[in-house]
Amino acid sequence: SLIEKMAIIKRELEVPTDMPVQQAVSRAYELMGWQLGETPLSRAVDRLFLQVSPDGQGPGPGPGPEQAQGPGQGDAAAASSEAAHDISREGMGSGAHLSPEEEDVVQGEEEHINEGDNGMKIPEEDHEKLLKGVKWGNRTDCTAYIKRINLEHFNKRVHYVKNGLAGESGYILACTCSACRYKVVIRRKRFSNPKIASFFWVDVNTSVLRHDVPACTSFGKASVRFLCDSQAFRAQLQKVQGEGEGQGQGHRMTAKELQQLLKESLGIDTTISNIYAARMIIEHGSWDEYESSFGKFPAWLEKFCQDNLASLGVCESFEDGPQKGTFRRAFLSCGSVIHHVKRCGLRLLRQEVFPLKHKWFTGKVVLVEGRTSDGCTIPLAAGLFAIGRFVAEDDTEESVKFVWKQLRETQLGSWINESAGKLTVMTDRGARVLAGLQSSLPHAHIVYCTTHLLKQINAYCKTQRVPPLVHNSNKETPGSEDLFWKAQAASTESEWRRFMASLKEQNPTAFEFLQEVTPKLWAMHAQQDCIALEQGRNFGPVDDSTAGPTAETEVKTRQKLAKCAGPLDFFQRLARIWADALEEARHKGQHFASFSPPDDVRSCFVNDAIWSEYTDLTEKSKLCKILEAHKNSMLVDVFGRADKDGLRPKFVVSLSRRQCSPCTHWHQTLRPCEHAIAASRAVGWGSEGSKRLIERLFHPVWLSENFVASVPPPSFVSCRIPCPESVKTRDDFLPQPPLKPAMAAQTDELQDVDALLQNKRKRRRERGGEGRAGGEPELLNGPNGDEDAARLEELYTTAGNRKKTCKVCGSVGHNKRSCTAL
Structure with missing residues (x-):
């Protein structure tokens, strides 16, 4: 343990036993002539213990300061060496033919590599055995390998330095500290036969592969590529993700927490931006994984419907045009959830339409939610629609109609019909959304979500440069926001007019906005036929006795689904939400249990x-x-x-x-x-x-x-989620090209981390008077020719700046604040 090691260190170095651990370690480093720097305490203690331990387990005294090798670093070094040899074999090529002279050169180098390889433990302060005889096919892999072993072993940083070597013959990497002599001379071996691939190798005879530990003040900064290749970093992310999936929620470590963890466990420094970028790359995967998920999605959808009775899944692709064979739209409903809501829920549904944006996938979601009698909200079904580069107009209305048409094909169809009774549907305020809902459910009472309506009022006030609605805790002088809620909850028209008149005095702009909204869509006095509204805030001269029980705050389904990487990821997360909701309902013991009520109140x-x-x-x-x-x-x-x-x-x-x-x-x-x-x-x-x-x-x-009087089949009390690896992959079902041209240019190089982070393929523009007249930008030469050019001219100005694009209607030239579609 740490205490036992410190006791041995204090005894051997004659450090006072009552000295605190941190001071004792600093004193011991001074006695050894070492520099402590920012070395973690555990690593510093291990290094001292291996140096002074009396049982001979440490490296023992030597001519210079020794640095202890951390646990597992020997295996990591061996693995790195094997990986480097694999790279060298790939760089040589499988079909290469050498001339007799070249065979002698290569054979001599291999003999030189094997000299002195007696299997001894590689000293951590020396990289000779890790670099001797290793070959790389390209300069990028060579530099990355050398930087990685310096970070892993010393937490040092190396960089390129100017040297006498020509660019074709090699280059030099040296420590960033000017007082340190560490230098790696990399040479390039080229053959006269063009069929033989050249390779890079380290000249250990002219290199200095030992850091001057006392004098070296360099500290490494792990790059994004290093973090993506780090198994420790990946393992930590997978551990947190696994805990979140198993428990329904998990602690997502922040970039700062990951930075501290790397510093304490591995002694590696890095920046917050690098950690954030590496985590995004690891969590969202590569383009190949993204593309293969589309091939698995139709079979996964079919498997889900087979495992969950009364579920309905629909997956469609484009049949013609430039998007032929690519994903168009999908729909999925869970039979167990519908069975639960039909018997245990209010006749109150909610519809949400929100965008889904990923670095490669851009789409739109239509989500239908139900509410159970205990106040819990649970999604019933969802439709996902792709937004491609060739979509000419907004099809939100058709998307809403598609979702409700599919819902009528499920067991919920009879429940939402007019013959089943009154039905209330809450929705967002949008012209196309409202039109699609009214066309699908003409008999339903459509109500605006007042929380969203309040946000839209404040947004409108901001565009008119007036203050938004404000809340006042004083009941005698209610604020403008309080008057809005009082008007919404008024039971008579006279009360509603009185509150609206007071609102007009405080904020005429908000009153003007509400005048354009039909009262039946948001005011209580005009909704006498509606069954219920969303449980919210109660206003008026109320006290603790009139306030109803407050429901526990739930994480909205929209927040859980807003950052999905494609259809498969989206519907997998939705299935996990269903499984958690059904498990919670089953634990309550009422919704699916068979019982005979006794004779009491x-x-x-x-x-x-x-x-x-x-x-x-x-x-x-x-x-x-x-x-x-x-x-x-x-x-x-x-x-x-x-x-x-x-x-x-x-x-x-x-x-x-x-x-x-x-x-x-x-x-x-x-x-x-x-x-x-x-x-x-x-x-x-x-x-x-x-x-x-x-x-x-x-x-x-x-x-x-009102609850089920008999126990349903076991399949109706749970949600089974198929494993994507267990389904077959289709080759004819592909994703659409990314919506942004910059992302489309990266799809061929997404495996390269550097190409993903920095898009170096910028569009070249000719200056005015040279080539194109008037300084017209040179457009990307894509596979679609004129279509790409027209799309770029629509989205970009002649100066190369991106035009405003409205998030509400999708038109170019204005934003959501000045949109007239609301």
Whole structure:
């Protein structure tokens, strides 16, 4: 252990035993004549222990300072040497023929390589055995190998220096510290026969392969290529990713945490930007992996539908045109989730349309979500649509129609029909999105998501250079945002007009924006036929008694799916979300369990939380007062609990419409508030018994009778996710070219890390008066000729700058702030 090693070091070097560990290590380094620098504590202790250990395990005293070899570095060095030999064999070529003179030269070099190779342990301070006799096919691999072994062994950095060698005959790499003599002379062997490939090798006789440790102050900085090749770095990323997949969530280490981990475990320094770039490359894979995923996707989709009963998967490709044979669109629904939502969910659906952007794949997602009676949101189905370089217009409306058409083919089809009852669908505010939804579900009550509507109001205010809506915690003087929420939750038109008038005084621009939105799409007073809205904030003179239970904050499905690398990755993540949701529902023990409710009030509710809420509100309702003159069979004036001044707020309860104003709790959550319970008992609803009272106050979704009374098949309580490696690959199903021309130029060189990070193939532009007239930019010469040229002229100015592109409508020339499509 570290304590035992420090005890031996202090005894051998006569360092005071009561000295702290860090000071003792610094003192020991001074006695040995070494420089501590930024060496990690564990490595410094190991180095001292191997030097002074009395049992002879250390390297022993020597003429100069020795550096201990860390655990596993001998194996890494041997592996690096073997890899370098493999590179040299590839560089020579399999069909090379040597002349007799050249065979003698190569044979002599090989004999020189094998001289003195007695299998001894390679001293860490000397690189002779790692570089002697190794050959590389190109200069890039040679430089990368030398830099890597310096980082692994010494945490040193080497760079190219000017020398007397010509560029064709070789070059020199030296330590970045001017006081250090470390120098690697690399020479290039060329043959007179052009069929024989040349190679690079290290001249160990003229090189200095030992760092001057006391005088050398160089510290290495690992490059992106080094991190991508580092097995330790890859293992750490895979470990974190595996923990996240197994537990549903995992700690994603930041770049700074990875930097500290590399420093402590391997003693390697690097920059934050290099760590971030290397992690992106490792996590998103290469172009070959991306392209092969499209070939596996159709078979994976078919396998998923076979393993999960009542699931529907659709995968289509373009049949003609320049995109023939490439991915067009896909749809997937899970039968288990639909079975669960049909029997345990509210008749409230939500539709989201959002973009999907990757360095190679650009697409659009139409996601349909359902809501269970306990407030959980779960995706029902999703459609993924590719956006290619040859798409002429926005097809959002057709995409929405496609998703709902496929949903009608599933078991949800009968549930969303008009004959099944009232249905509410929440959606984003967009002309094409709304048109597609109205065409697919003409009988549904379409409601805008008020949270998104608030964001759009603030965005509009920003374009008009006015302050956005603000919240004020003082209830006596509500802010403009509070007035917006009060207007949305108003139960009568007169209240809505009053709040809107107050909003107009504080922010006329926001009032002008809301005037163009149909009240039925966002205001409560115009949605009397709607069943429920999304559980949100309650406003008005409310206190702790009127506020409903707050649902736990969930990670939105959109955030989990927004950064997927293609269709296969997207639907795999969606399947994992389904599996987690079904597992959570199964653990609750109600949604899929067979039970016979006993004869008590508690068994009427879907869970104990609703029963506890009802019991608590029943006790509070006894403190409310109702005057005989203020009640009739369906409309009751309830005076709530008195405040500290003895005043009682007035609440108007409509038993026929299930509303309480200004409380809003009853008609928003479909669960009665204390005022509704008091009013119902005052008019005699409780005379028929507690169960009958509960049935009249609560919506059926909160009652146990609405749940499945029998155990479904095992396939309906889980989601099986096929392994992509177990399906066959199709050669006729390919991805579309990347949307950006710069990415298209990189697809042939994506295996090279340097080419991925720095796109050196920049477009050359001729100056004005030379070649093209007026300084017109020289366009890329792609395989599609005029189509590429037209696309580039549309997206770029004559000066080579990228034009504005709207993220809402996709048009060129304006952005989302000035878009008129909203």
